[in-house]
Amino acid sequence: MGKPVKVIQMKSFTFVHTADLHLDLPFQGWKGKEGQGWARRQEQRRTFETIIGLVKERNAAFLLIAGDFLEHETASRSTAQWVIEQIRQIPGTCVLIAPGNHDPLRSDSFYKTLDWPSHVHIFDSEWEELRYGEFSLRVYGKGFADYEEPESCLPAVPPLEEGERRIMLVHGTYSSHRTESPYFPLCDQDLLPLELDYAALGHIHLPSLHRLDNRRGTWICYPGSPESLRWKETGERTVTVGTFGMDGLHLERIAVQTRRYEVDQVDVQGCGTEDQVIRRILEKFPPGEERQACRRIHLCGRRPVDLSLQEEWILSQLEDAGFHYVEVEDETLPDYDLDQIREQEGLAGLFVRKMEERIDGADPGEADLLRQALYKGLDALMVEGSRS
Known part of the structure:
Protein backbone atom coordinates (compact mmCIF):
# COMPACT_ATOMS: atom_id res chain seq x y z
CA MET A 1 0.00 0.00 0.00
CA VAL A 256 -20.66 51.39 2.61
CA GLN A 257 -20.95 55.12 1.88
CA THR A 258 -23.41 57.23 3.83
CA ARG A 259 -23.84 59.71 0.99
CA ARG A 260 -22.63 59.73 -2.61
CA TYR A 261 -20.95 62.57 -4.46
CA GLU A 262 -22.17 63.00 -8.04
CA VAL A 263 -21.09 65.41 -10.79
CA ASP A 264 -23.43 65.91 -13.76
CA GLN A 265 -24.06 68.13 -16.75
CA VAL A 266 -27.46 69.57 -17.59
CA ASP A 267 -27.85 71.02 -21.08
CA VAL A 268 -30.17 74.04 -20.94
CA GLN A 269 -30.36 74.49 -24.72
CA GLY A 270 -33.90 75.54 -25.57
CA CYS A 271 -34.70 76.99 -22.13
CA GLY A 272 -35.92 80.55 -22.44
CA THR A 273 -36.49 81.34 -18.75
CA GLU A 274 -34.99 80.46 -15.37
CA ASP A 275 -38.16 78.49 -14.53
CA GLN A 276 -37.56 76.33 -17.58
CA VAL A 277 -33.96 75.75 -16.46
CA ILE A 278 -35.24 74.57 -13.06
CA ARG A 279 -37.73 72.22 -14.72
CA ARG A 280 -34.93 70.80 -16.90
CA ILE A 281 -32.86 70.04 -13.77
CA LEU A 282 -35.80 68.52 -11.87
CA GLU A 283 -36.64 66.27 -14.83
CA LYS A 284 -33.11 64.87 -14.83
CA PHE A 285 -33.10 64.18 -11.08
CA PRO A 286 -36.53 62.88 -10.00
CA PRO A 287 -37.57 62.87 -6.32
CA GLY A 288 -35.97 60.21 -4.15
CA GLU A 289 -32.44 58.88 -3.92
CA GLU A 290 -31.13 61.04 -6.79
CA ARG A 291 -31.77 64.18 -4.75
CA GLN A 292 -30.11 62.80 -1.60
CA ALA A 293 -26.59 62.79 -3.05
CA CYS A 294 -24.17 65.67 -2.71
CA ARG A 295 -24.45 66.88 -6.28
CA ARG A 296 -22.49 69.32 -8.42
CA ILE A 297 -24.38 70.35 -11.55
CA HIS A 298 -22.61 71.93 -14.52
CA LEU A 299 -25.11 73.90 -16.61
CA CYS A 300 -24.01 73.80 -20.24
CA GLY A 301 -25.29 74.58 -23.71
CA ARG A 302 -26.47 77.79 -25.35
CA ARG A 303 -28.89 80.17 -23.64
CA PRO A 304 -30.60 83.34 -24.84
CA VAL A 305 -28.31 86.36 -24.58
CA ASP A 306 -30.73 88.13 -22.22
CA LEU A 307 -31.22 85.10 -19.91
CA SER A 308 -29.32 85.63 -16.67
CA LEU A 309 -28.89 82.55 -14.45
CA GLN A 310 -28.86 83.65 -10.80
CA GLU A 311 -27.03 80.93 -8.87
CA GLU A 312 -28.49 81.75 -5.44
CA TRP A 313 -32.06 81.66 -6.76
CA ILE A 314 -31.45 78.35 -8.57
CA LEU A 315 -29.96 76.83 -5.40
CA SER A 316 -32.93 77.95 -3.30
CA GLN A 317 -35.37 76.40 -5.79
CA LEU A 318 -33.48 73.10 -5.79
CA GLU A 319 -33.30 73.08 -2.00
CA ASP A 320 -37.07 73.61 -1.85
CA ALA A 321 -37.44 70.67 -4.27
CA GLY A 322 -35.69 68.34 -1.83
CA PHE A 323 -32.06 68.36 -2.95
CA HIS A 324 -29.89 67.53 0.07
CA TYR A 325 -26.84 69.47 -1.09
CA VAL A 326 -26.21 70.93 -4.51
CA GLU A 327 -23.69 73.21 -6.21
CA VAL A 328 -24.31 74.80 -9.59
CA GLU A 329 -21.61 75.83 -12.07
CA ASP A 330 -22.84 78.03 -14.91
CA GLU A 331 -20.90 77.00 -18.01
CA THR A 332 -23.57 78.06 -20.49
CA LEU A 333 -22.70 80.20 -23.48
CA PRO A 334 -24.82 83.07 -24.78
CA ASP A 335 -26.47 82.16 -28.05
CA TYR A 336 -24.69 84.76 -30.21
CA ASP A 337 -25.02 84.48 -33.96
CA LEU A 338 -21.30 84.08 -34.65
CA ASP A 339 -21.83 83.87 -38.41
CA GLN A 340 -23.46 87.29 -38.40
CA ILE A 341 -20.94 88.89 -36.02
CA ARG A 342 -17.97 87.46 -37.95
CA GLU A 343 -19.01 89.43 -41.06
CA GLN A 344 -19.19 92.73 -39.21
CA GLU A 345 -16.53 95.38 -39.85
CA GLY A 346 -16.28 96.56 -36.25
CA LEU A 347 -14.32 95.39 -33.23
CA ALA A 348 -16.70 92.50 -32.44
CA GLY A 349 -16.26 91.00 -35.92
CA LEU A 350 -12.47 91.33 -35.75
CA PHE A 351 -12.45 89.74 -32.28
CA VAL A 352 -14.48 86.72 -33.44
CA ARG A 353 -12.25 86.16 -36.48
CA LYS A 354 -9.02 86.33 -34.46
CA MET A 355 -10.32 84.08 -31.67
CA GLU A 356 -11.59 81.47 -34.12
CA GLU A 357 -8.14 81.37 -35.75
CA ARG A 358 -6.60 80.63 -32.34
CA ILE A 359 -9.25 78.01 -31.54
CA ASP A 360 -8.62 76.22 -34.85
CA GLY A 361 -4.91 75.89 -34.03
CA ALA A 362 -5.28 74.85 -30.38
CA ASP A 363 -5.38 71.43 -28.77
CA PRO A 364 -8.80 70.30 -27.42
CA GLY A 365 -8.24 71.44 -23.83
CA GLU A 366 -6.96 74.87 -24.81
CA ALA A 367 -9.68 75.19 -27.46
CA ASP A 368 -12.38 74.82 -24.79
CA LEU A 369 -10.81 77.61 -22.72
CA LEU A 370 -10.45 79.84 -25.77
CA ARG A 371 -14.07 79.20 -26.72
CA GLN A 372 -15.18 80.32 -23.25
CA ALA A 373 -12.93 83.38 -23.60
CA LEU A 374 -14.55 84.14 -26.96
CA TYR A 375 -18.02 84.31 -25.43
CA LYS A 376 -16.87 86.25 -22.37
CA GLY A 377 -15.15 88.73 -24.65
CA LEU A 378 -18.31 89.10 -26.68
CA ASP A 379 -20.24 89.67 -23.46
CA ALA A 380 -17.91 92.56 -22.61
CA LEU A 381 -18.03 94.00 -26.13
CA MET A 382 -21.82 93.83 -26.29
CA VAL A 383 -22.17 95.56 -22.91
CA GLU A 384 -19.75 98.27 -24.00
CA GLY A 385 -21.60 98.62 -27.30
CA SER A 386 -24.93 99.06 -25.52
CA ARG A 387 -23.48 101.97 -23.49
CA SER A 388 -22.08 103.88 -26.46
Missing part, protein backbone atom coordinates in the same frame (compact mmCIF):
# COMPACT_ATOMS: atom_id res chain seq x y z
CA GLY A 2 1.20 3.54 -0.72
CA LYS A 3 1.68 6.22 1.87
CA PRO A 4 -1.53 7.96 2.96
CA VAL A 5 -2.09 11.41 1.47
CA LYS A 6 -1.65 14.17 4.03
CA VAL A 7 -4.74 16.36 4.10
CA ILE A 8 -4.22 19.84 5.53
CA GLN A 9 -7.35 21.22 7.15
CA MET A 10 -7.40 25.02 7.19
CA LYS A 11 -10.01 26.95 9.08
CA SER A 12 -12.08 29.35 6.99
CA PHE A 13 -12.24 33.01 8.00
CA THR A 14 -13.34 36.40 6.70
CA PHE A 15 -11.67 39.81 6.77
CA VAL A 16 -12.87 43.34 6.00
CA HIS A 17 -10.31 45.64 4.36
CA THR A 18 -10.70 49.42 4.41
CA ALA A 19 -8.47 52.50 4.15
CA ASP A 20 -8.46 56.25 3.64
CA LEU A 21 -11.42 57.27 5.77
CA HIS A 22 -9.53 60.45 6.80
CA LEU A 23 -11.69 61.14 9.84
CA ASP A 24 -11.96 64.90 10.58
CA LEU A 25 -10.25 65.94 7.34
CA PRO A 26 -11.83 69.18 6.02
CA PHE A 27 -13.72 68.49 2.79
CA GLN A 28 -12.03 69.85 -0.33
CA GLY A 29 -13.98 72.24 -2.54
CA TRP A 30 -16.91 72.39 -0.09
CA LYS A 31 -19.10 75.47 -0.61
CA GLY A 32 -21.86 74.58 1.82
CA LYS A 33 -22.86 76.20 5.08
CA GLU A 34 -20.98 75.49 8.29
CA GLY A 35 -23.80 73.29 9.57
CA GLN A 36 -23.72 71.23 6.38
CA GLY A 37 -19.98 70.69 6.81
CA TRP A 38 -20.56 69.49 10.36
CA ALA A 39 -23.24 67.11 9.08
CA ARG A 40 -20.79 65.68 6.52
CA ARG A 41 -18.30 64.95 9.31
CA GLN A 42 -21.04 63.10 11.16
CA GLU A 43 -21.74 61.13 7.99
CA GLN A 44 -18.08 60.12 7.91
CA ARG A 45 -18.55 58.67 11.38
CA ARG A 46 -21.72 56.91 10.27
CA THR A 47 -19.74 55.24 7.50
CA PHE A 48 -17.30 53.81 10.03
CA GLU A 49 -20.29 52.59 12.03
CA THR A 50 -21.47 50.85 8.84
CA ILE A 51 -18.07 49.17 8.50
CA ILE A 52 -18.24 47.99 12.12
CA GLY A 53 -21.74 46.67 11.40
CA LEU A 54 -20.44 44.78 8.37
CA VAL A 55 -17.69 43.22 10.50
CA LYS A 56 -20.38 41.99 12.91
CA GLU A 57 -22.68 40.78 10.12
CA ARG A 58 -19.92 38.76 8.43
CA ASN A 59 -18.44 37.61 11.75
CA ALA A 60 -15.10 38.80 10.40
CA ALA A 61 -11.98 37.54 12.13
CA PHE A 62 -9.99 40.60 11.00
CA LEU A 63 -10.59 44.27 10.27
CA LEU A 64 -7.66 45.54 8.18
CA ILE A 65 -7.21 49.34 8.13
CA ALA A 66 -4.51 50.37 5.64
CA GLY A 67 -3.77 53.89 6.84
CA ASP A 68 -5.03 57.46 6.52
CA PHE A 69 -7.66 56.62 9.11
CA LEU A 70 -7.45 59.41 11.72
CA GLU A 71 -6.31 62.65 10.06
CA HIS A 72 -3.22 63.60 12.07
CA GLU A 73 -3.40 67.38 11.67
CA THR A 74 -7.13 67.85 12.29
CA ALA A 75 -8.60 64.81 14.07
CA SER A 76 -9.90 65.66 17.55
CA ARG A 77 -9.29 63.61 20.66
CA SER A 78 -13.04 63.08 20.97
CA THR A 79 -13.12 61.56 17.46
CA ALA A 80 -10.25 59.22 18.32
CA GLN A 81 -11.99 58.19 21.53
CA TRP A 82 -15.21 57.65 19.60
CA VAL A 83 -13.31 55.35 17.20
CA ILE A 84 -12.02 53.34 20.14
CA GLU A 85 -15.56 52.95 21.47
CA GLN A 86 -16.72 51.69 18.08
CA ILE A 87 -13.89 49.16 17.97
CA ARG A 88 -14.82 47.93 21.45
CA GLN A 89 -18.06 46.67 19.88
CA ILE A 90 -16.13 43.96 17.97
CA PRO A 91 -13.97 42.36 20.70
CA GLY A 92 -13.81 39.06 18.82
CA THR A 93 -12.24 40.68 15.74
CA CYS A 94 -8.51 41.38 15.40
CA VAL A 95 -8.24 45.02 14.29
CA LEU A 96 -4.95 45.63 12.48
CA ILE A 97 -3.95 49.21 11.60
CA ALA A 98 -1.04 50.23 9.35
CA PRO A 99 -0.66 54.03 9.72
CA GLY A 100 -0.22 56.04 6.51
CA ASN A 101 1.11 59.43 5.48
CA HIS A 102 -1.95 61.26 6.87
CA ASP A 103 -1.84 59.46 10.23
CA PRO A 104 1.87 58.67 10.77
CA LEU A 105 3.31 57.26 13.98
CA ARG A 106 4.65 60.56 15.26
CA SER A 107 5.14 61.12 18.97
CA ASP A 108 1.84 63.02 19.29
CA SER A 109 -0.20 60.47 17.32
CA PHE A 110 -3.38 59.23 18.97
CA TYR A 111 -2.07 55.78 18.13
CA LYS A 112 0.59 56.44 20.79
CA THR A 113 -1.11 58.78 23.25
CA LEU A 114 -4.37 56.87 23.78
CA ASP A 115 -5.04 53.41 25.21
CA TRP A 116 -6.34 51.11 22.50
CA PRO A 117 -8.24 47.86 23.19
CA SER A 118 -6.22 44.66 23.45
CA HIS A 119 -7.65 43.26 20.20
CA VAL A 120 -6.16 46.19 18.25
CA HIS A 121 -2.63 45.99 16.84
CA ILE A 122 -1.08 49.16 15.40
CA PHE A 123 1.91 48.28 13.26
CA ASP A 124 5.20 50.01 14.02
CA SER A 125 7.37 51.83 11.47
CA GLU A 126 9.43 48.65 10.97
CA TRP A 127 8.00 45.48 9.48
CA GLU A 128 6.30 43.15 11.93
CA GLU A 129 5.03 39.62 11.49
CA LEU A 130 1.94 38.37 13.32
CA ARG A 131 1.00 34.69 13.33
CA TYR A 132 -2.50 33.29 13.74
CA GLY A 133 -2.06 29.54 13.99
CA GLU A 134 -5.75 28.64 14.01
CA PHE A 135 -6.07 30.22 10.55
CA SER A 136 -2.64 29.09 9.23
CA LEU A 137 -2.02 32.79 8.67
CA ARG A 138 0.94 35.17 8.74
CA VAL A 139 0.27 38.91 8.55
CA TYR A 140 3.10 41.31 7.64
CA GLY A 141 2.55 44.99 8.35
CA LYS A 142 4.24 48.33 8.86
CA GLY A 143 3.25 51.95 9.34
CA PHE A 144 4.54 55.35 8.27
CA ALA A 145 6.90 57.02 10.74
CA ASP A 146 6.36 60.44 9.15
CA TYR A 147 4.47 62.21 6.39
CA GLU A 148 6.66 60.79 3.64
CA GLU A 149 8.42 57.47 3.01
CA PRO A 150 10.15 57.65 -0.39
CA GLU A 151 12.25 54.54 0.25
CA SER A 152 10.42 51.25 0.41
CA CYS A 153 11.63 48.03 1.94
CA LEU A 154 9.91 44.67 2.04
CA PRO A 155 9.56 42.19 4.89
CA ALA A 156 11.88 39.22 5.21
CA VAL A 157 9.69 36.18 4.68
CA PRO A 158 10.52 32.47 5.11
CA PRO A 159 9.96 29.91 2.36
CA LEU A 160 6.29 29.28 1.75
CA GLU A 161 4.97 26.33 3.72
CA GLU A 162 2.24 24.04 2.47
CA GLY A 163 -1.17 25.26 3.55
CA GLU A 164 0.13 28.62 4.73
CA ARG A 165 -1.74 31.88 4.08
CA ARG A 166 -0.09 35.29 3.88
CA ILE A 167 -1.47 38.83 4.06
CA MET A 168 0.48 42.09 3.86
CA LEU A 169 -1.00 45.32 5.26
CA VAL A 170 0.65 48.61 4.32
CA HIS A 171 -0.07 52.12 3.04
CA GLY A 172 1.71 52.84 -0.21
CA THR A 173 1.78 53.61 -3.92
CA TYR A 174 1.57 50.50 -6.09
CA SER A 175 2.56 50.38 -9.75
CA SER A 176 3.31 47.39 -11.93
CA HIS A 177 6.68 48.95 -12.79
CA ARG A 178 9.15 50.64 -10.47
CA THR A 179 8.42 54.34 -10.02
CA GLU A 180 9.40 57.06 -7.58
CA SER A 181 6.92 58.24 -4.98
CA PRO A 182 7.15 59.94 -1.57
CA TYR A 183 4.54 57.47 -0.30
CA PHE A 184 6.19 54.06 -0.01
CA PRO A 185 6.41 52.94 -3.67
CA LEU A 186 5.72 49.26 -4.41
CA CYS A 187 5.92 47.34 -7.68
CA ASP A 188 5.47 43.83 -9.03
CA GLN A 189 9.18 43.12 -8.78
CA ASP A 190 9.03 43.80 -5.03
CA LEU A 191 5.91 41.76 -4.37
CA LEU A 192 6.34 38.72 -6.62
CA PRO A 193 8.84 36.80 -4.42
CA LEU A 194 6.83 37.33 -1.21
CA GLU A 195 4.19 34.82 -2.36
CA LEU A 196 1.40 36.65 -0.56
CA ASP A 197 -2.21 35.67 -0.88
CA TYR A 198 -3.38 39.24 -0.43
CA ALA A 199 -1.73 42.68 -0.27
CA ALA A 200 -4.08 45.00 1.62
CA LEU A 201 -3.11 48.51 0.54
CA GLY A 202 -4.25 52.05 1.21
CA HIS A 203 -3.47 55.50 -0.25
CA ILE A 204 -5.29 55.42 -3.61
CA HIS A 205 -8.94 56.45 -3.16
CA LEU A 206 -10.16 54.68 -6.29
CA PRO A 207 -10.81 50.95 -5.72
CA SER A 208 -8.66 48.62 -7.79
CA LEU A 209 -7.66 44.97 -7.90
CA HIS A 210 -4.60 43.43 -9.58
CA ARG A 211 -3.26 39.90 -9.65
CA LEU A 212 0.37 38.83 -9.88
CA ASP A 213 1.63 35.97 -12.00
CA ASN A 214 3.40 34.09 -9.23
CA ARG A 215 2.92 30.73 -7.54
CA ARG A 216 0.41 32.19 -5.10
CA GLY A 217 -1.45 34.40 -7.57
CA THR A 218 -1.16 37.38 -5.21
CA TRP A 219 -4.13 39.74 -5.12
CA ILE A 220 -3.16 43.43 -4.73
CA CYS A 221 -6.11 45.48 -3.55
CA TYR A 222 -7.00 49.10 -2.91
CA PRO A 223 -10.52 49.12 -1.40
CA GLY A 224 -10.93 52.83 -2.17
CA SER A 225 -12.09 55.51 0.25
CA PRO A 226 -15.30 54.38 2.01
CA GLU A 227 -16.79 57.89 2.03
CA SER A 228 -16.30 60.60 -0.60
CA LEU A 229 -13.91 63.36 0.39
CA ARG A 230 -13.84 65.41 -2.82
CA TRP A 231 -15.69 65.79 -6.08
CA LYS A 232 -13.44 63.33 -7.90
CA GLU A 233 -14.77 60.53 -5.68
CA THR A 234 -18.18 59.96 -7.21
CA GLY A 235 -20.56 57.04 -7.03
CA GLU A 236 -20.43 54.12 -4.63
CA ARG A 237 -17.61 53.98 -2.07
CA THR A 238 -16.55 50.57 -0.92
CA VAL A 239 -14.64 48.22 1.32
CA THR A 240 -13.31 44.81 0.29
CA VAL A 241 -14.47 41.65 2.03
CA GLY A 242 -12.27 38.58 1.68
CA THR A 243 -13.06 35.00 2.67
CA PHE A 244 -10.40 32.31 2.93
CA GLY A 245 -11.91 28.87 2.43
CA MET A 246 -10.71 25.41 1.46
CA ASP A 247 -10.91 26.44 -2.20
CA GLY A 248 -8.88 29.62 -1.83
CA LEU A 249 -9.57 33.33 -1.38
CA HIS A 250 -12.82 34.93 -2.55
CA LEU A 251 -13.15 38.73 -2.73
CA GLU A 252 -16.16 41.01 -2.97
CA ARG A 253 -16.63 44.75 -2.98
CA ILE A 254 -19.32 46.13 -0.65
CA ALA A 255 -20.72 49.68 -0.81
